[in-house]
Amino acid sequence: MVREFDYNRVMKVLGSREKFAQGDVACVYGAILGGCDFFAGYPITPATEVAETMAVLLPRLGGAVMQMEDEIASLSAVIGAAWAGGRALTATSGPGFSLMQEGIGYACMTEAPCVIINVQRSGPSTGQPTEPAQGDMMQARWGTHGDHEIIALAPASVQECLDLTRLAFNLAEEYRNPVLVMTDGEVGHMREKIVLPAEEDIKLVERSRPSGEPGTHVPFRAVDGAAPEMAAFGTGFHTYVTGLTHNERGLPTTDDADEHTRLVGRLVGKIRDDAERLTRVEIDSEEGAEVGIVSYGISARSAAGAVRLARADGRRVSHMRLISVFPFPERAVQDFASGLDRIVVPEMNLGQICHVVREALEGGSAVERVSKIGGEIIPPEEIVQALIDGGEQV
Protein backbone atom coordinates (compact mmCIF):
# COMPACT_ATOMS: atom_id res chain seq x y z
CA MET A 1 0.00 0.00 0.00
CA VAL A 2 2.77 2.46 0.85
CA ARG A 3 4.39 3.77 -2.30
CA GLU A 4 6.41 6.63 -3.67
CA PHE A 5 4.54 9.54 -5.24
CA ASP A 6 5.73 9.96 -8.81
CA TYR A 7 4.44 13.22 -10.30
CA ASN A 8 5.30 12.34 -13.88
CA ARG A 9 3.59 8.99 -13.65
CA VAL A 10 0.50 10.64 -12.12
CA MET A 11 0.36 13.31 -14.82
CA LYS A 12 0.64 10.67 -17.53
CA VAL A 13 -2.68 9.35 -16.24
CA LEU A 14 -4.31 12.72 -15.46
CA GLY A 15 -3.33 14.29 -18.79
CA SER A 16 -3.01 18.01 -19.50
CA ARG A 17 -2.66 20.43 -16.59
CA GLU A 18 -5.47 22.67 -17.85
CA LYS A 19 -8.95 21.24 -18.02
CA PHE A 20 -12.60 22.23 -18.14
CA ALA A 21 -13.76 19.90 -15.41
CA GLN A 22 -16.56 19.12 -13.01
CA GLY A 23 -16.17 19.71 -9.25
CA ASP A 24 -16.49 16.01 -8.41
CA VAL A 25 -13.81 15.14 -10.95
CA ALA A 26 -11.59 17.93 -9.66
CA CYS A 27 -11.87 16.34 -6.18
CA VAL A 28 -10.44 13.16 -7.72
CA TYR A 29 -7.52 15.06 -9.28
CA GLY A 30 -6.92 16.70 -5.91
CA ALA A 31 -7.02 13.36 -4.12
CA ILE A 32 -4.59 11.72 -6.54
CA LEU A 33 -2.25 14.73 -6.42
CA GLY A 34 -2.60 14.52 -2.64
CA GLY A 35 -1.18 11.01 -2.74
CA CYS A 36 -4.46 9.08 -2.42
CA ASP A 37 -3.97 5.39 -3.17
CA PHE A 38 -7.23 3.87 -1.91
CA PHE A 39 -10.88 4.66 -2.54
CA ALA A 40 -13.94 2.84 -1.24
CA GLY A 41 -17.43 4.08 -1.85
CA TYR A 42 -21.04 3.49 -2.70
CA PRO A 43 -22.65 5.44 -5.55
CA ILE A 44 -25.00 8.29 -4.68
CA THR A 45 -26.13 11.39 -6.53
CA PRO A 46 -24.48 13.94 -6.69
CA ALA A 47 -21.21 12.28 -5.58
CA THR A 48 -21.16 9.32 -7.97
CA GLU A 49 -18.76 11.00 -10.38
CA VAL A 50 -16.08 10.87 -7.69
CA ALA A 51 -16.36 7.09 -7.50
CA GLU A 52 -16.64 6.69 -11.27
CA THR A 53 -13.59 8.80 -11.96
CA MET A 54 -11.61 7.13 -9.19
CA ALA A 55 -12.49 3.73 -10.68
CA VAL A 56 -11.04 4.81 -14.01
CA LEU A 57 -7.89 6.59 -12.80
CA LEU A 58 -6.66 5.10 -9.52
CA PRO A 59 -6.01 1.49 -10.66
CA ARG A 60 -3.86 2.86 -13.48
CA LEU A 61 -1.59 4.32 -10.78
CA GLY A 62 -1.40 1.15 -8.74
CA GLY A 63 -4.08 2.24 -6.28
CA ALA A 64 -7.15 0.25 -5.29
CA VAL A 65 -10.84 1.10 -5.70
CA MET A 66 -13.57 -0.91 -4.00
CA GLN A 67 -17.30 -0.51 -4.47
CA MET A 68 -18.76 -1.50 -1.11
CA GLU A 69 -22.23 -2.68 -0.15
CA ASP A 70 -23.04 0.60 1.60
CA GLU A 71 -21.53 3.70 3.14
CA ILE A 72 -20.87 2.09 6.53
CA ALA A 73 -18.66 -0.46 4.82
CA SER A 74 -17.12 2.23 2.62
CA LEU A 75 -15.75 4.24 5.51
CA SER A 76 -14.78 1.07 7.38
CA ALA A 77 -12.72 -0.02 4.38
CA VAL A 78 -11.14 3.44 4.26
CA ILE A 79 -10.17 3.24 7.95
CA GLY A 80 -8.68 -0.21 7.35
CA ALA A 81 -6.71 1.11 4.41
CA ALA A 82 -5.45 4.01 6.54
CA TRP A 83 -4.23 1.56 9.18
CA ALA A 84 -2.53 -0.44 6.45
CA GLY A 85 -0.54 2.70 5.59
CA GLY A 86 -2.75 4.06 2.80
CA ARG A 87 -3.98 7.54 2.02
CA ALA A 88 -7.64 6.74 1.75
CA LEU A 89 -10.75 8.50 0.49
CA THR A 90 -14.49 8.01 0.34
CA ALA A 91 -17.16 10.27 -1.14
CA THR A 92 -20.86 10.44 -0.50
CA SER A 93 -23.89 12.68 -0.05
CA GLY A 94 -26.39 13.28 2.77
CA PRO A 95 -27.97 9.83 3.22
CA GLY A 96 -24.56 8.14 3.00
CA PHE A 97 -23.00 10.76 5.26
CA SER A 98 -25.58 9.85 7.90
CA LEU A 99 -24.53 6.22 7.67
CA MET A 100 -20.87 7.20 7.97
CA GLN A 101 -21.26 8.95 11.32
CA GLU A 102 -20.35 5.85 13.30
CA GLY A 103 -17.21 5.39 11.20
CA ILE A 104 -16.25 9.04 11.59
CA GLY A 105 -16.27 8.60 15.37
CA TYR A 106 -14.23 5.41 15.06
CA ALA A 107 -11.71 7.21 12.85
CA CYS A 108 -11.47 10.07 15.39
CA MET A 109 -11.02 7.66 18.29
CA THR A 110 -8.47 5.41 16.55
CA GLU A 111 -6.76 8.39 14.92
CA ALA A 112 -7.10 6.98 11.42
CA PRO A 113 -6.16 9.60 8.82
CA CYS A 114 -8.79 9.71 6.08
CA VAL A 115 -10.66 12.10 3.80
CA ILE A 116 -14.42 12.13 3.32
CA ILE A 117 -16.01 14.20 0.56
CA ASN A 118 -19.64 15.10 1.19
CA VAL A 119 -21.28 16.47 -1.96
CA GLN A 120 -24.24 17.87 -0.05
CA ARG A 121 -27.73 17.47 -1.43
CA SER A 122 -31.11 18.52 -0.18
CA GLY A 123 -32.42 16.53 2.79
CA PRO A 124 -33.52 15.33 5.27
CA SER A 125 -33.60 11.65 4.32
CA THR A 126 -33.39 11.04 0.56
CA GLY A 127 -34.82 14.54 0.01
CA GLN A 128 -34.06 15.99 -3.41
CA PRO A 129 -31.27 13.80 -4.80
CA THR A 130 -30.23 16.05 -7.66
CA GLU A 131 -30.52 19.36 -5.82
CA PRO A 132 -27.66 21.07 -3.94
CA ALA A 133 -27.85 22.13 -0.29
CA GLN A 134 -25.64 23.03 2.66
CA GLY A 135 -27.76 21.18 5.17
CA ASP A 136 -25.07 18.87 6.61
CA MET A 137 -22.81 21.52 8.13
CA MET A 138 -23.70 20.91 11.76
CA GLN A 139 -23.82 17.17 11.14
CA ALA A 140 -20.23 17.52 9.94
CA ARG A 141 -19.38 19.04 13.30
CA TRP A 142 -21.51 16.97 15.65
CA GLY A 143 -22.92 14.05 13.64
CA THR A 144 -20.93 11.40 15.46
CA HIS A 145 -21.48 10.91 19.15
CA GLY A 146 -19.16 11.95 21.91
CA ASP A 147 -16.64 14.73 22.28
CA HIS A 148 -14.43 15.10 19.26
CA GLU A 149 -13.03 17.68 16.87
CA ILE A 150 -13.26 17.62 13.11
CA ILE A 151 -11.53 19.44 10.28
CA ALA A 152 -13.93 20.57 7.55
CA LEU A 153 -13.18 22.53 4.39
CA ALA A 154 -15.73 24.13 2.03
CA PRO A 155 -14.80 24.60 -1.65
CA ALA A 156 -16.53 27.41 -3.57
CA SER A 157 -15.16 26.61 -7.01
CA VAL A 158 -14.04 23.69 -9.12
CA GLN A 159 -10.40 24.73 -8.67
CA GLU A 160 -10.93 24.68 -4.92
CA CYS A 161 -12.41 21.17 -5.11
CA LEU A 162 -8.99 20.15 -6.34
CA ASP A 163 -6.94 22.35 -4.01
CA LEU A 164 -8.86 21.58 -0.82
CA THR A 165 -9.07 17.83 -1.41
CA ARG A 166 -5.31 17.86 -1.87
CA LEU A 167 -4.92 19.87 1.32
CA ALA A 168 -7.33 17.53 3.14
CA PHE A 169 -4.97 14.60 2.65
CA ASN A 170 -2.06 16.49 4.18
CA LEU A 171 -4.16 17.63 7.14
CA ALA A 172 -5.51 14.11 7.69
CA GLU A 173 -1.97 12.76 7.79
CA GLU A 174 -0.63 15.48 10.07
CA TYR A 175 -3.48 15.39 12.58
CA ARG A 176 -4.39 11.71 12.19
CA ASN A 177 -8.05 12.67 12.00
CA PRO A 178 -10.84 12.45 9.44
CA VAL A 179 -10.95 15.56 7.26
CA LEU A 180 -14.22 16.48 5.59
CA VAL A 181 -14.48 18.23 2.24
CA MET A 182 -17.97 19.76 2.44
CA THR A 183 -18.86 20.50 -1.14
CA ASP A 184 -22.39 20.46 -2.59
CA GLY A 185 -24.33 19.34 -5.64
CA GLU A 186 -23.84 22.68 -7.35
CA VAL A 187 -20.05 22.88 -7.02
CA GLY A 188 -19.82 19.11 -7.51
CA HIS A 189 -21.58 19.18 -10.87
CA MET A 190 -20.42 22.61 -12.02
CA ARG A 191 -17.70 22.83 -14.65
CA GLU A 192 -14.98 25.47 -14.74
CA LYS A 193 -11.46 25.71 -15.99
CA ILE A 194 -8.90 24.31 -13.57
CA VAL A 195 -5.13 24.17 -13.50
CA LEU A 196 -3.45 21.15 -11.94
CA PRO A 197 -0.47 22.04 -9.72
CA ALA A 198 3.10 21.92 -11.04
CA GLU A 199 5.51 19.38 -9.58
CA GLU A 200 7.30 22.02 -7.48
CA ASP A 201 3.98 23.01 -5.88
CA ILE A 202 3.27 19.50 -4.60
CA LYS A 203 4.23 18.79 -1.01
CA LEU A 204 2.97 15.60 0.57
CA VAL A 205 2.80 15.62 4.36
CA GLU A 206 3.01 12.14 5.85
CA ARG A 207 2.03 10.80 9.25
CA SER A 208 5.01 10.19 11.49
CA ARG A 209 6.23 6.62 11.43
CA PRO A 210 7.57 4.78 14.50
CA SER A 211 10.97 6.09 15.46
CA GLY A 212 11.75 3.07 17.64
CA GLU A 213 12.00 -0.64 17.04
CA PRO A 214 9.08 -3.07 17.28
CA GLY A 215 8.66 -3.85 20.96
CA THR A 216 9.51 -0.33 22.08
CA HIS A 217 6.82 1.47 20.01
CA VAL A 218 3.96 2.83 22.13
CA PRO A 219 1.19 3.29 19.54
CA PHE A 220 -0.88 6.04 21.18
CA ARG A 221 1.80 8.04 22.97
CA ALA A 222 1.70 11.65 21.82
CA VAL A 223 4.49 14.15 22.27
CA ASP A 224 3.87 17.91 22.52
CA GLY A 225 0.25 17.72 21.40
CA ALA A 226 1.10 16.26 17.99
CA ALA A 227 -0.56 13.08 16.70
CA PRO A 228 1.20 9.87 17.80
CA GLU A 229 3.55 7.96 15.53
CA MET A 230 1.60 5.46 13.46
CA ALA A 231 2.82 1.99 12.51
CA ALA A 232 1.26 0.45 9.43
CA PHE A 233 -0.22 -3.02 9.75
CA GLY A 234 2.18 -5.64 8.51
CA THR A 235 5.34 -3.77 9.34
CA GLY A 236 6.17 -5.71 12.48
CA PHE A 237 4.76 -3.38 15.11
CA HIS A 238 2.12 -4.73 17.45
CA THR A 239 -0.84 -2.36 17.65
CA TYR A 240 -4.22 -2.96 19.17
CA VAL A 241 -6.84 -0.70 17.59
CA THR A 242 -10.13 -0.15 19.37
CA GLY A 243 -12.94 2.37 19.54
CA LEU A 244 -13.06 1.78 23.29
CA THR A 245 -11.27 4.24 25.51
CA HIS A 246 -7.66 3.05 25.48
CA ASN A 247 -4.35 3.79 27.12
CA GLU A 248 -1.15 4.74 25.32
CA ARG A 249 -0.55 1.07 24.48
CA GLY A 250 -3.95 0.97 22.76
CA LEU A 251 -5.45 -1.40 25.35
CA PRO A 252 -9.03 -0.81 26.58
CA THR A 253 -9.26 1.10 29.87
CA THR A 254 -12.96 1.75 29.90
CA ASP A 255 -13.43 2.25 33.64
CA ASP A 256 -10.65 4.76 34.14
CA ALA A 257 -11.98 8.33 34.25
CA ASP A 258 -8.49 9.84 34.17
CA GLU A 259 -7.46 7.78 31.15
CA HIS A 260 -10.65 8.74 29.29
CA THR A 261 -10.30 12.42 30.16
CA ARG A 262 -6.66 12.38 29.06
CA LEU A 263 -7.37 10.54 25.78
CA VAL A 264 -10.40 12.55 24.66
CA GLY A 265 -8.77 15.77 25.85
CA ARG A 266 -5.77 14.96 23.67
CA LEU A 267 -7.90 14.05 20.62
CA VAL A 268 -9.83 17.31 20.93
CA GLY A 269 -6.82 19.40 21.87
CA LYS A 270 -4.60 18.35 18.96
CA ILE A 271 -7.06 20.14 16.65
CA ARG A 272 -8.67 22.77 18.89
CA ASP A 273 -5.30 24.08 20.06
CA ASP A 274 -4.27 24.45 16.42
CA ALA A 275 -7.46 26.24 15.34
CA GLU A 276 -5.68 29.39 14.23
CA ARG A 277 -3.10 27.46 12.27
CA LEU A 278 -5.94 25.57 10.56
CA THR A 279 -7.84 28.77 9.73
CA ARG A 280 -8.21 29.56 6.06
CA VAL A 281 -10.34 32.54 5.08
CA GLU A 282 -10.56 35.07 2.27
CA ILE A 283 -11.39 38.66 3.16
CA ASP A 284 -12.68 41.46 0.95
CA SER A 285 -13.01 44.41 3.35
CA GLU A 286 -14.27 47.83 2.50
CA GLU A 287 -13.39 50.98 4.40
CA GLY A 288 -16.38 52.49 6.15
CA ALA A 289 -18.63 49.45 5.80
CA GLU A 290 -21.15 48.90 8.57
CA VAL A 291 -22.44 45.58 7.32
CA GLY A 292 -20.55 42.44 6.40
CA ILE A 293 -21.19 38.98 4.98
CA VAL A 294 -19.70 35.74 6.32
CA SER A 295 -20.13 32.99 3.74
CA TYR A 296 -18.76 29.59 2.73
CA GLY A 297 -19.00 27.09 -0.12
CA ILE A 298 -21.31 27.77 -3.05
CA SER A 299 -23.13 30.52 -1.14
CA ALA A 300 -19.88 32.48 -1.14
CA ARG A 301 -20.30 32.82 -4.91
CA SER A 302 -23.75 34.32 -4.38
CA ALA A 303 -22.28 36.56 -1.67
CA ALA A 304 -19.52 37.79 -4.00
CA GLY A 305 -22.21 38.59 -6.57
CA ALA A 306 -24.14 40.47 -3.91
CA VAL A 307 -21.04 42.48 -2.96
CA ARG A 308 -20.52 43.41 -6.62
CA LEU A 309 -24.16 44.53 -7.02
CA ALA A 310 -24.22 46.43 -3.72
CA ARG A 311 -20.99 48.29 -4.41
CA ALA A 312 -22.16 49.17 -7.93
CA ASP A 313 -25.07 50.81 -6.15
CA GLY A 314 -22.74 52.82 -3.92
CA ARG A 315 -23.20 50.69 -0.80
CA ARG A 316 -20.31 49.75 1.44
CA VAL A 317 -20.05 46.12 2.39
CA SER A 318 -17.30 43.75 3.55
CA HIS A 319 -17.15 40.03 2.87
CA MET A 320 -15.38 37.13 4.55
CA ARG A 321 -15.39 33.69 2.99
CA LEU A 322 -14.67 30.73 5.24
CA ILE A 323 -12.54 28.18 3.40
CA SER A 324 -12.03 26.17 6.59
CA VAL A 325 -15.29 25.88 8.52
CA PHE A 326 -14.15 23.57 11.34
CA PRO A 327 -12.40 24.05 13.60
CA PHE A 328 -14.45 27.22 13.40
CA PRO A 329 -12.19 30.22 12.62
CA GLU A 330 -13.52 32.11 15.62
CA ARG A 331 -10.70 34.61 16.02
CA ALA A 332 -10.67 35.49 12.30
CA VAL A 333 -14.44 36.04 12.31
CA GLN A 334 -14.16 38.25 15.41
CA ASP A 335 -11.41 40.34 13.80
CA PHE A 336 -13.41 40.68 10.59
CA ALA A 337 -16.60 41.68 12.39
CA SER A 338 -14.92 44.24 14.61
CA GLY A 339 -16.43 47.61 13.66
CA LEU A 340 -19.32 46.07 11.71
CA ASP A 341 -22.85 46.56 13.09
CA ARG A 342 -24.39 43.62 11.29
CA ILE A 343 -23.19 40.32 9.82
CA VAL A 344 -25.32 38.53 7.23
CA VAL A 345 -24.78 34.78 6.82
CA PRO A 346 -26.18 33.28 3.59
CA GLU A 347 -26.62 29.49 3.63
CA MET A 348 -28.52 26.85 1.68
CA ASN A 349 -30.17 25.63 4.86
CA LEU A 350 -32.54 27.12 7.43
CA GLY A 351 -29.70 28.37 9.62
CA GLN A 352 -26.64 26.38 10.74
CA ILE A 353 -23.29 28.18 10.57
CA CYS A 354 -25.07 31.46 11.41
CA HIS A 355 -25.45 30.11 14.97
CA VAL A 356 -21.73 29.46 15.27
CA VAL A 357 -21.05 32.97 13.95
CA ARG A 358 -23.47 34.43 16.49
CA GLU A 359 -21.80 32.54 19.31
CA ALA A 360 -18.40 33.84 18.18
CA LEU A 361 -19.71 37.42 18.07
CA GLU A 362 -21.68 37.32 21.33
CA GLY A 363 -22.10 40.91 22.50
CA GLY A 364 -20.74 42.33 19.24
CA SER A 365 -22.24 42.58 15.77
CA ALA A 366 -25.84 41.44 15.22
CA VAL A 367 -26.02 38.25 13.16
CA GLU A 368 -28.75 37.71 10.54
CA ARG A 369 -29.31 34.94 8.08
CA VAL A 370 -30.34 34.53 4.45
CA SER A 371 -31.70 31.02 4.04
CA LYS A 372 -32.67 29.18 0.91
CA ILE A 373 -33.65 25.54 0.51
CA GLY A 374 -35.27 23.60 -2.30
CA GLY A 375 -32.35 23.41 -4.70
CA GLU A 376 -31.85 26.87 -6.14
CA ILE A 377 -28.59 28.49 -5.08
CA ILE A 378 -29.09 31.87 -3.41
CA PRO A 379 -29.63 34.67 -5.95
CA PRO A 380 -27.25 37.58 -5.12
CA GLU A 381 -30.22 39.96 -5.10
CA GLU A 382 -31.67 38.21 -2.02
CA ILE A 383 -28.42 38.85 -0.12
CA VAL A 384 -28.39 42.48 -1.28
CA GLN A 385 -31.93 42.81 0.04
CA ALA A 386 -30.82 41.47 3.42
CA LEU A 387 -27.87 43.87 3.47
CA ILE A 388 -30.30 46.76 3.03
CA ASP A 389 -33.36 45.62 4.98
CA GLY A 390 -31.89 43.08 7.37
CA GLY A 391 -31.96 39.32 7.11
CA GLU A 392 -33.91 36.79 9.11
CA GLN A 393 -33.32 36.51 12.84
CA VAL A 394 -30.82 34.00 14.15
Added chain:
Amino acid sequence: MKKEIRICGFGGQGIILSGVILGEAATRAGYQAVQTQSYGPESRGGAARAEVVISSEPIDYPRVSSADVVVALSQAGYDKFGTEVAENGVVLVDETLVDAENVMSAPFTTTAEEVGRKIVSNIVMLGYLGALIDVIPHDVLESTVLDNIPAGTEDLNRRAVRAGRDLWLNRGSGHHGS
Protein backbone atom coordinates in the same frame (compact mmCIF):
# COMPACT_ATOMS: atom_id res chain seq x y z
CA MET B 1 -18.29 40.93 -22.40
CA LYS B 2 -20.72 38.69 -20.60
CA LYS B 3 -23.14 36.19 -22.13
CA GLU B 4 -25.63 34.16 -20.16
CA ILE B 5 -27.11 31.18 -21.96
CA ARG B 6 -29.74 28.69 -20.85
CA ILE B 7 -30.39 25.50 -22.81
CA CYS B 8 -33.42 23.45 -21.83
CA GLY B 9 -35.07 20.27 -22.99
CA PHE B 10 -35.49 16.77 -21.64
CA GLY B 11 -33.05 14.12 -20.46
CA GLY B 12 -31.38 12.21 -23.30
CA GLN B 13 -31.30 15.10 -25.82
CA GLY B 14 -27.70 15.98 -25.02
CA ILE B 15 -28.70 19.24 -23.38
CA ILE B 16 -26.01 19.08 -20.74
CA LEU B 17 -23.32 17.91 -23.18
CA SER B 18 -24.03 20.90 -25.41
CA GLY B 19 -23.63 23.19 -22.38
CA VAL B 20 -20.36 21.48 -21.44
CA ILE B 21 -18.97 21.90 -24.96
CA LEU B 22 -20.02 25.54 -25.13
CA GLY B 23 -18.38 26.29 -21.78
CA GLU B 24 -15.19 24.42 -22.61
CA ALA B 25 -14.96 26.10 -26.03
CA ALA B 26 -15.32 29.50 -24.36
CA THR B 27 -12.38 28.78 -22.02
CA ARG B 28 -10.33 27.57 -24.98
CA ALA B 29 -11.12 30.87 -26.67
CA GLY B 30 -9.63 32.66 -23.67
CA TYR B 31 -12.76 33.54 -21.71
CA GLN B 32 -13.93 32.64 -18.24
CA ALA B 33 -16.83 30.21 -18.29
CA VAL B 34 -18.99 28.31 -15.84
CA GLN B 35 -21.37 25.54 -16.84
CA THR B 36 -24.04 24.41 -14.42
CA GLN B 37 -26.86 21.96 -14.81
CA SER B 38 -30.18 20.86 -13.39
CA TYR B 39 -31.93 17.61 -14.02
CA GLY B 40 -34.38 15.27 -12.35
CA PRO B 41 -33.72 11.90 -10.76
CA GLU B 42 -34.69 9.98 -13.95
CA SER B 43 -31.90 8.59 -16.14
CA ARG B 44 -33.90 9.45 -19.28
CA GLY B 45 -36.74 11.87 -19.79
CA GLY B 46 -37.62 14.53 -17.25
CA ALA B 47 -36.57 18.13 -17.54
CA ALA B 48 -32.91 18.87 -18.21
CA ARG B 49 -31.27 22.26 -18.26
CA ALA B 50 -27.76 23.48 -18.82
CA GLU B 51 -26.60 27.01 -18.10
CA VAL B 52 -23.43 28.61 -19.37
CA VAL B 53 -22.03 31.96 -18.30
CA ILE B 54 -19.20 33.29 -20.48
CA SER B 55 -17.33 36.41 -19.43
CA SER B 56 -14.10 38.28 -19.93
CA GLU B 57 -14.13 38.87 -16.13
CA PRO B 58 -14.04 36.33 -13.28
CA ILE B 59 -17.52 34.90 -12.66
CA ASP B 60 -18.89 34.97 -9.11
CA TYR B 61 -22.53 33.84 -9.15
CA PRO B 62 -22.38 30.84 -11.52
CA ARG B 63 -26.02 30.70 -12.61
CA VAL B 64 -27.88 32.65 -15.27
CA SER B 65 -29.36 35.84 -13.76
CA SER B 66 -30.63 37.38 -16.96
CA ALA B 67 -30.48 35.15 -20.03
CA ASP B 68 -29.09 36.61 -23.25
CA VAL B 69 -30.16 33.43 -25.04
CA VAL B 70 -32.69 30.80 -24.05
CA VAL B 71 -32.61 27.69 -26.21
CA ALA B 72 -35.65 25.40 -25.87
CA LEU B 73 -35.52 21.92 -27.36
CA SER B 74 -38.77 20.84 -25.72
CA GLN B 75 -42.20 22.35 -25.34
CA ALA B 76 -41.99 21.99 -21.55
CA GLY B 77 -38.63 23.80 -21.54
CA TYR B 78 -40.08 26.60 -23.62
CA ASP B 79 -43.19 26.86 -21.48
CA LYS B 80 -41.07 27.14 -18.33
CA PHE B 81 -38.24 29.41 -19.50
CA GLY B 82 -39.42 30.94 -22.77
CA THR B 83 -40.30 34.25 -21.17
CA GLU B 84 -37.34 34.50 -18.79
CA VAL B 85 -35.05 36.36 -21.10
CA ALA B 86 -33.22 39.67 -20.91
CA GLU B 87 -34.46 42.69 -22.78
CA ASN B 88 -32.97 42.30 -26.28
CA GLY B 89 -32.41 38.63 -25.45
CA VAL B 90 -33.12 35.82 -27.88
CA VAL B 91 -35.41 32.84 -27.48
CA LEU B 92 -34.37 30.09 -29.86
CA VAL B 93 -36.44 26.94 -30.40
CA ASP B 94 -36.35 23.81 -32.53
CA GLU B 95 -39.19 24.33 -34.97
CA THR B 96 -40.22 20.66 -35.01
CA LEU B 97 -40.28 20.28 -31.23
CA VAL B 98 -41.62 23.57 -29.95
CA ASP B 99 -44.76 25.45 -30.83
CA ALA B 100 -44.11 29.13 -30.08
CA GLU B 101 -44.73 32.50 -31.60
CA ASN B 102 -42.48 35.52 -31.92
CA VAL B 103 -39.32 33.56 -31.25
CA MET B 104 -36.34 32.56 -33.34
CA SER B 105 -36.86 29.05 -34.62
CA ALA B 106 -34.62 26.75 -36.60
CA PRO B 107 -34.86 23.18 -37.94
CA PHE B 108 -32.27 21.49 -35.71
CA THR B 109 -33.91 18.07 -35.77
CA THR B 110 -34.56 17.95 -39.50
CA THR B 111 -31.08 19.29 -40.26
CA ALA B 112 -29.59 16.61 -38.02
CA GLU B 113 -31.52 13.98 -39.99
CA GLU B 114 -30.21 15.48 -43.23
CA VAL B 115 -26.58 15.30 -42.10
CA GLY B 116 -26.98 11.73 -40.88
CA ARG B 117 -28.74 11.11 -37.57
CA LYS B 118 -31.31 12.81 -35.41
CA ILE B 119 -29.07 12.24 -32.37
CA VAL B 120 -26.77 15.12 -33.40
CA SER B 121 -29.51 17.76 -33.31
CA ASN B 122 -27.90 19.15 -30.13
CA ILE B 123 -24.64 19.62 -32.07
CA VAL B 124 -26.51 21.32 -34.94
CA MET B 125 -28.01 23.62 -32.34
CA LEU B 126 -24.55 24.28 -30.89
CA GLY B 127 -23.18 25.31 -34.30
CA TYR B 128 -26.11 27.69 -34.70
CA LEU B 129 -25.82 29.05 -31.16
CA GLY B 130 -22.06 29.55 -31.50
CA ALA B 131 -22.55 31.62 -34.65
CA LEU B 132 -25.42 33.53 -33.06
CA ILE B 133 -23.54 34.61 -29.93
CA ASP B 134 -20.43 35.25 -32.04
CA VAL B 135 -17.93 35.05 -29.19
CA ILE B 136 -16.17 31.74 -29.85
CA PRO B 137 -14.44 31.21 -33.22
CA HIS B 138 -16.10 28.38 -35.12
CA ASP B 139 -12.89 26.33 -35.41
CA VAL B 140 -12.50 26.40 -31.60
CA LEU B 141 -16.10 25.29 -31.14
CA GLU B 142 -15.71 22.56 -33.74
CA SER B 143 -12.52 21.15 -32.23
CA THR B 144 -14.13 21.20 -28.77
CA VAL B 145 -17.10 19.26 -30.16
CA LEU B 146 -14.74 16.69 -31.65
CA ASP B 147 -12.94 16.25 -28.31
CA ASN B 148 -16.20 15.55 -26.49
CA ILE B 149 -17.95 12.95 -28.65
CA PRO B 150 -17.49 9.19 -28.98
CA ALA B 151 -14.62 8.06 -31.20
CA GLY B 152 -15.83 7.11 -34.65
CA THR B 153 -18.52 9.81 -34.81
CA GLU B 154 -16.22 12.69 -35.79
CA ASP B 155 -17.47 13.07 -39.37
CA LEU B 156 -21.11 13.08 -38.34
CA ASN B 157 -20.53 15.64 -35.60
CA ARG B 158 -18.34 17.82 -37.81
CA ARG B 159 -21.10 17.89 -40.42
CA ALA B 160 -23.62 18.69 -37.69
CA VAL B 161 -21.79 21.62 -36.12
CA ARG B 162 -21.06 23.08 -39.55
CA ALA B 163 -24.65 22.62 -40.71
CA GLY B 164 -25.80 24.48 -37.59
CA ARG B 165 -23.44 27.36 -38.27
CA ASP B 166 -24.61 27.49 -41.90
CA LEU B 167 -28.25 27.57 -40.80
CA TRP B 168 -27.44 30.78 -38.91
CA LEU B 169 -25.34 32.29 -41.69
CA ASN B 170 -28.06 31.58 -44.28
CA ARG B 171 -30.98 32.43 -41.99
CA GLY B 172 -32.24 35.28 -44.18
CA SER B 173 -32.70 33.03 -47.21
CA GLY B 174 -34.13 29.97 -45.50
CA HIS B 175 -37.64 29.02 -44.46
CA HIS B 176 -37.04 29.89 -40.83
CA GLY B 177 -36.53 33.21 -39.18
CA SER B 178 -37.18 35.20 -36.09
